[in-house]
Amino acid sequence: MATKPTLPPNKQTQNPTIEPEKRIEEILSYPILLSDRVDEAVKEAESFKFECMEVGKKVGNLCQMLRAAVRLSTSSTTGVSFYDRPLRRIAAEVSKNLEKSLALLKKCKRRSVLRRVVTIVSAADFRKVLSHLDSSVADMKWVLSIFESGGTGGGIVLTLPPIASNDPIVSWVWSFIASLHMGQLQDKMEAANELASLAKDNDRNKKIIVAEGGISPLLKLLKDNSSPDAQIAAAAALYTLANDKEIVTSIIDDSGVPIIVQVLGDSPMRVQIRVANLVATMTEHYPLAQVEFARENVIRPLVMLLSFDIFMDDPKIRGGKQSIHSIVQINKEMEKSLSRPGFGSSLSMHYPEGSTKGGNHRKERENEKPEVKHKLKISCAEALWMLARGSVENSRRITETKGLLCLAKLVETEQGELQYNCLMTLMEIAAAAESNADLRRAAFKTNCPAAKAVVDQLLRVIKESDIPRLKISAMRAIGSLSRTFPAREMRVIGPLVEQLSHSNLDVAVEAAISLGKFACPDNFLCIEHSKSIIEFEGVLPLMRLLRSNEWAMLHGLILICYLAINAGKSVDLERAGVLSAFDGIDRAFIAQHPELKELMPRAIYHLSVFHHSHTHSGLLAQMKF
Template sequence: MANTDFPPQPPSSILPPTTMVQHHKTIQQSLALQILLADRLVKSAKEVQPSKLDCSDLAKLATQLAHLLRSTARLVSSTTATFYDRPLRSIFSNLSLNLERAQTLVRKCKHRSGILRQVFAITTTADVRKVSNLLESSIADIKWLLSVFAPDDNAGVNLSLPPIASNDPVLAWVWSNIATVQHSTQLKDRIDAANSLASLAGDNDRNKKMIVEEDGIPPLLKLLKDGSSPESQIAAATTLCTLATDREKISAFVRSQAISTIVQVLNDSTTIVVRTNVINLVSRMAGIDSWVQEEFGRENVIRPIVTFLANDIVLDDSTSGGFHLSSSLSFHNRKETEPASPEEKLNLKISCARALWVLSKGSLSNSKKITETKALICLAKLIQHESQELQINCLMTVTELAAVAESNAELRRQVLKPNLPAARTLLDQLLRVVNHETNPKLVVPAITTIGSLARTFPAKETRILGPLVSKLDHEVSDVTNEAVMALTKFVCPDNFNCVEHSTAILEFNGVPRVMGFLKSSDNIKIQVHGLKLLCYLALHVPNSKALEEGGVLSVIEGGARSIVAQYPEMKELLAKAVHHLKFYQAGSHAHKPAFGV
């Protein structure tokens, strides 16, 4: 059933990003505080008399810290892009504590006097050593930070380990790689760093979570959007796809404006491999989060995807009429596409078909957008001429579109009625698959699609039911099960032509095939569908000789005794079917009813 109750607004966890000016201001304020603390420590340490305690080392360390912090401030102010501040904030958090601890110790030294001075000096010397070690660690952290953000051109990615990350080396690698992706002036280093993040993310979910929590998504999106080279965009898209594994992580994507960025990149890209990777990212995100699925549709991601899918497909006027298609979709990208191999072109189409499959699943708005383009006729052509994964993905897309249409009369009437040229071409291919294909991965979705559209077929459409009936004795149970469920939709009372369809099923020798199906099936849920089918046939054409000669009354009565306890909702239908058959069949009074009718 189509899911139409998506929220019009993003989840509450998705907040607008901080502007670059605000971002830099916040960092500069934090730096100013750390510099103030370091300068204060220098002054206090120098005021301590050597006779009380030698604090000269603390003064030297604080002076070095103040110098490094000012270098960091100059680096931040010279950065035109948003500064990657996650390691900076973590380092400052520790530094503040270390500076405050040092200041407290120096304050004690300044005011300590009397007969306990000698004892105090012994204990405090150890404290000074501890504090000195902490300040040295902070100095090492900031030196590492500067080496990451302002490396030598030939230094590459910094893989050294700062003291702050000594207990978790992965954190340092994550920081270093994210910073390189965000700030490096060397494109090769940015690509290598993005690939390193992909490798780390591929190791385990903890690493994925760490990369997301340490704000790795915005730099990757920036690398994707920059379009400096196809290789850089592929690296960014691949890494982002590796990170997009659950709704929590995808919320971070949305907070970083990922959806609009991805659609823009898709529209602007001229490289087929880049398009393929970006569309794979769309599929991954939309398949996990239904709000994201709808938002991609609102951002009009469907238009470029259908455009790429339709590339190289020849469409004649006889199959594309009735949709005003020339105005709804341009089949020529605004920018010239770079040359690509046949394999790359095929992979793009496979990804496009998969994306349409995911975007249409349960979504009425996206399904409408897809059917407003030339997608249906393109899908039909690809089902006809392609094979394997592309053919399967196209069939699954059609199946999802039909599933949405099954619960929406407007979509069925306007787009998927068999008398419309595109829909009729699609139906021809579905029937061809059912009649001639042997792969259940193709046959099953084709049957499912026909079943979902059962209410759109007129009574005179006799070519539909014969192939479905023939699949009731198929050797693959998935095929027979799907055929039973599809036929049930043709004869259920909700179908306006249920009587005519029931008559056609009987004419196609459906009764013995349904009876054989019930005998061979050991799945009670599927047996219920088989019994429903028999009951509907009995209700619509109870005087049929085929029903009487096939012993349908006995089967329904036996089924009633065996399944009503588990499926009480079947009791009324079974009772009505028994009543109808007994009324029309001679000698049926000899049968004892399974329950009161």
């Protein structure tokens, strides 16, 4: 007598998805084996024969569908991946119901009188089992329908299987992802758009899409350059998903960064806009993405796209006697660099001039609408901003690609979002230079044309712009570069001092913060800069800041203390009544800010050395906490 195959333990079949290394054929073999066992139990049943036969019919139907699923999974078309995640979940549920059916049928087998008395089987038990089997049949019909629909181009299936009755979103996600894997191109586009729509609704939907394997097929669709519309749909879905650290990590783990950089380098402009937005949002929400994108050299194609149609040999931004190189020369230099191995995967640089893809995209860019070109520059500037934020290495890469020249020119000639994004990029690069002496010396040397162009535009924004956020960004950048300016730098100090009197308090406070970086002890030329601030009549507007809110008072006090310590001899400080102002500061406020506890006694001491006052002794006593 042939031995029957041994069934695997129940614990191994409860949730097959926890063992992703198992092939789907192995997962399906267990319920198929159970179906055969049920068929044998039907034949051996002595009681409730009619009910047992009904169970057998439904199980036989299930077995046929399970075998059909096996055939589908093993006969996938070349280049088409089989999406088995819903089938794994449904197979686990089917196995549970088949186990229940087998246990019930075994109770109907001939046995001793005592066992028959102890074991009671009722019609209700069969109704319950038949109901479970009906659900499994419906689940299998549904999962087969999405596979057949995907394989034949029949469109997306939006019916609801019983397994997802409590959470319909899961079944929709399964259907959309199956279409991405197995559908025709139009179906894939529709599925990507539907996933983007679901992701916009809430964060839970995003996590479901990622958990059910939606990232990989979206990246594959993005990589497919046969349809720009499909690439746009994929990029839009990924962009909607990528506002969470864990999801960005999933994109990185799925080797998404090389694909994104490749598409950025060799796609029509409308695709590049979406991909640049994707780079920006991934980098914004996860700093590790900065490193990954830098490793794939995304900065060079971004700078090239940002500088498209811009000529840097404009006489308005010439740096002294030496003119700034034109963007044509910069592009030639970057193309030469990109053609070398190890400089990322920007495909447009690898196609010869007459080749189909490179030539066509070049012509498309030249003939593209101005508004599309403008949107692309906005997106690229934002991506560079996010890449530079808090990253010395990426900021250095931008300066090495002549990005400073391009950004300076756009700050000069553009307005609105593009100007703001470029200004914020410059601000981040300046902040990186403030924290890294090597970058500061390399990129912002006094005689460097690029550095001069950047400073010229920052000062122009500070003096001429009516938009507070632009002024604030420009002042922060100038403050970060404070250690690069020579002694008594009238060209920089004067405009900052003027902003101390600005009607917008945030602008005035930012001016004080920036000037504080010129006057602080960390700046080697703090004494010379402090004298310049006083000469530009910066003391009186600083005194007005002391009568504003706590934020303004704090930074106003810090700068006044620096001026007193570095240039206490100045009569302007005495005329402005600085000591009297110090006397009016609440001690509790000073106690909240350790920097003031240290600075104010030193400032009072320096003022008392040069100016006679009856109050300085008492003030010094008050400062001792």
